[in-house]
Amino acid sequence: MMKPAAAAAVGGALAVGAVPVVLSAMGFTGAGIAASSIAAKMMSAAAIANGGGVSAGSLVAILQSVGAAGLSTSSNILLASVGSVLGACLGNSSSSRPAEPEAKGNEATENVPQGEPPKPPLKSEKHEE
Numbered sequence: 001m002m003k004p005a006a007a008a009a010v011g012g013a014l015a016v017g018a019v020p021v022v023l024s025a026m027g028f029t030g031a032g033i034a035a036s037s038i039a040a041k042m043m044s045a046a047a048i049a050n051g052g053g054v055s056a057g058s059l060v061a062i063l064q065s066v067g068a069a070g071l072s073t074s075s076n077i078l079l080a081s082v083g084s085v086l087g088a089c090l091g092n093s094s095s096s097r098p099a100e101p102e103a104k105g106n107e108a109t110e111n112v113p114q115g116e117p118p119k120p121p122l123k124s125e126k127h128e129e
Contacts, residue, residue, distance in 0.1 A: 004088045011087015012080040019071060019079065028067025039063070 027037025034040065039060070046060045047053060054060050071079065 004092045007091020008084040008088035011090070012084035014087070015083025016071075016076055016080050019066070023063060023067040026063075026067075028063045030068050032068075033064060039067075 027034035027039030033043055042063075043054055043060050046055075046058055050058075
């Protein structure tokens, strides 16, 4: 299990580093929206919905701005903070399997046999016809 401070650092760095990679993979690049990409499909849908143009302040416009110029310092700080909190929470979480209760005193646990195991047969029986 990762310590919470290390998980927070990893989560923050991952959140800040992943945004440009994900936006570029979607097609929001510094040179504009890449042809035949998810970004191009989003832009087409936004233009059709708005009667031919993409309105300023829309999701497509904001993502293109971030893809071209990157995030501001305050946005990076906010994103790193959220990523750190999520990383610390995930790094501090226990495994998905709950802990098994311990047996008290002479109580037998579920997987311990209560008596002797059955003995195997001494010789195999062959059936002749």
